[in-house]
Structures are given as structure tokens and as C-alpha cells.
Amino acid sequence: MTVDDRTLVIVGAPSSAGSYAPGQELAPAVLREHGLVDRLRSRGITVTDAGDGPVQIWSPDDEHPLAQNLGDVVASVTAVAEKVGAALDDGADVLLLGGSCLVALGAMSALVPRAPDASLLYIDRHSDLNTPQTTTDGALDWMGLAHLLDVPGALPELRDALGPAPLLTPEHVHLLGVVPSASTPGERRIRDALGLQMTVSDDLAHDPRAAAARALEALGPGPIVAHVDVDVLDFTDAPLAEDTGGRNTGPTLAALTEALAMICRDPRFRILSIGEFNPTRAVGAPEVIDRLVDGIAHAL
Numbered sequence: 190m191t192v193d194d195r196t197l198v199i200v201g202a203p204s205s206a207g208s209y210a211p212g213q214e215l216a217p218a219v220l221r222e223h224g225l226v227d228r229l230r231s232r233g234i235t236v237t238d239a240g241d242g243p244v245q246i247w248s249p250d251d252e253h254p255l256a257q258n259l260g261d262v263v264a265s266v267t268a269v270a271e272k273v274g275a276a277l278d279d280g281a282d283v284l285l286l287g288g289s290c291l292v293a294l295g296a297m298s299a300l301v302p303r304a305p306d307a308s309l310l311y312i313d314r315h316s317d318l319n320t321p322q323t324t325t326d327g328a329l330d331w332m333g334l335a336h337l338l339d340v341p342g343a344l345p346e347l348r349d350a351l352g353p354a355p356l357l358t359p360e361h362v363h364l365l366g367v368v369p370s371a372s373t374p375g376e377r378r379i380r381d382a383l384g385l386q387m388t389v390s391d392d393l394a395h396d397p398r399a400a401a402a403r404a405l406e407a408l409g410p411g412p413i414v415a416h417v418d419v420d421v422l423d424f425t426d427a428p429l430a431e432d433t434g435g436r437n438t439g440p441t442l443a444a445l446t447e448a449l450a451m452i453c454r455d456p457r458f459r460i461l462s463i464g465e466f467n468p469t470r471a472v473g474a475p476e477v478i479d480r481l482v483d484g485i486a487h488a489l
């Protein structure tokens with residue numbers, strides 16, 4: 190598939206089940222309302238909308254405080270994987286709209302059985318290597334990569350829903366945009382033990398194209414999923430993310446778009462997934478949603 194004849198299938202995952210609070214379940218609909226499909230088509234891309242997985246709104250899970258709403262998360266990830274798999278079988282590229290960062294699990298669960306040498310370019314302020322043993326938050330949305338890699342403490346119900354474990358091995362992962370100080374001690378231990386490769390936030394902010402090139406170079410010849418947690422962005426430039434901690438650090442939306450444009454033009458690219466966009470964060474500056482939509486369309 191060359192960029193010139195790209196066929197794109199959109200899949201939505203309107204779920205905040207694995208998040209900290211409601212909000213992210215609104216993201217796929219809000220992105221469509223802001224003209225995402227038309228903007229992609231205006232760039233010459235053939236677009237099909239495959240619709241959404243189940244709508245799930247976060248509520249406290251008193252029975253499983255350290256792994257909240259696990260059953261819903263598994264259902265959402267499984268639905269994403271089915272839709273993404275069908276799109277891949279049709280030869281399309283995929284734009285996956287979260288929801289939380291757990292959408293990346295659905296993407297990899299669909300792609301790896303079809304391409305065992307597939308890689309994940311994980312663009313996030315965090316490394317999402319937590320388990321219920323390393324954080325008391327109970328939010329599964331920053332435990333996703335831990336389950337793809339099947340680290341100690343991963344929950345069998347989620348891990349086994351993805352396919353044979355581990356679905357990914359460390360050489361098929363690159364972390365881009367990480368803020369090392371935003372990792373928990375448990376995440377740092379796992380990252381070091383696995384020898385995970387990463388390119389840090391400052392490098393992505395200062396020279397997005399060079400950082401993207403380095404990350405792409407580090408990955409193998411197989412197809413690539415690029416997953417973006419919008420919390421990688423400087424929240425004061427682009428208030429989009431569930432996590433509001435990225436103030437005055439990280440790339441601007443314009444800088445991230447430059448990096449994504451390079452990544453999505455790589456011949457190995459197959460899936461772009463967007464996680465952690467909470468539209469309620471943008472109520473005071475709604476133009477930022479148009480900038481996000483423009484950025485996605487420009488990158489693709």
C-alpha cells in the first residue's frame with residue numbers, strides 16, 4: 190500500500206472503562222463531528238467508517254479496585270480487534286479512535302496473528318508498564334503495554350484475550366515521547382529488565398522528525414502500529430488529554446504532527462490509534478479539537 194492509494198477504515202472505541210473518570214467515551218463521536226472523515230477524504234484518501242465498539246462509561250468498580258472494569262475493558266479490546274482484523278483483511282490501513290490507550294491492545298491483537306513480525310511505536314508520556322502490583326490507581330489504561338509484553342503481574346483475563354502470550358516481545362516495541370520521571374518505580378524496573386528502547390519527550394519536542402526517524406529505524410521490517418496517547422503533548426498548547434500533567438513539557442501538536450506525518454508515510458505503517466482524548470478538557474479552547482483533526486488528516 191502506497192500513501193497515494195491509501196484506503197483507510199475508521200474504527201471507534203467509545204470507552205472510558207479503563208480510565209480515571211468519564212469523558213473518553215465521547216472522543217470518537219466528537220472527532221467525527223469535527224469533520225474528521227471529510228478532512229481525510231479531502232486529502233484523497235478513500236475512507237470507510239466501520240463504526241464503534243461498545244459504549245462504556247467509567248464508574249467505580251468496588252469489587253476490583255486495583256483493576257477496575259476489567260470485563261468491560263476485555264469486551265472493548267475484543268470488539269476493536271474484530272473490526273481492525275476485518276479491515277486489515279480487506280487490505281486497508283486503519284485509523285483507530287479511542288477511548289483509552291487500551292485501544293492499542295485491540296490493534297496489536299488483530300495485527301500480530303496476520304503479521305508475527307509486527308511492531309508497536311508507542312507514543313506516550315508514560316510507558317504503560319504498570320500492573321495492579323505497581324500502582325494503586327486501578328486504572329487499566331496505563332497497564333496496556335504490560336499486558337502486550339506479559340510482564341509479571343499481568344492479569345490473565347486481559348492478557349489471554351489478546352492471543353498467545355506474550356503477544357509482543359521487547360524488540361518489537363519502541364517508546365517515543367516518554368518522560369522518564371513520569372514512570373512509576375515498578376515501570377522503570379520492568380523497562381530496564383526488558384531493555385525496552387525509547388526516545389524521550391525532550392527529543393521529540395526539539396526535533397520531531399529526527400526523533401521519529403530514530404524510532405522508525407529501531408523497528409524491524411514488519412508492519413507498524415503507531416499508537417498516540419495525546420498526553421504526550423504539551424497540555425498548555427493542546428489541552429486534549431485525560432492526564433493534565435503535561436504542562437509546559439512535551440511536543441506541541443504541530444511538532445507531533447510533523448513526527449506522525451513521517452511515521453504514517455513509512456511503507457511499514459498500517460494502523461494509527463489515538464488514545465486518552467477527553468473532549469471535556471477542550472471545552473475552554475474548542476479550536477484545539479479542530480487542530481487535532483487537522484493534524485490527524487495531515488499525518489495520514
Ligand SMILES: [Mn+2]
Nearest residue numbers: 313315418420
Ligand atoms: Mn499516557
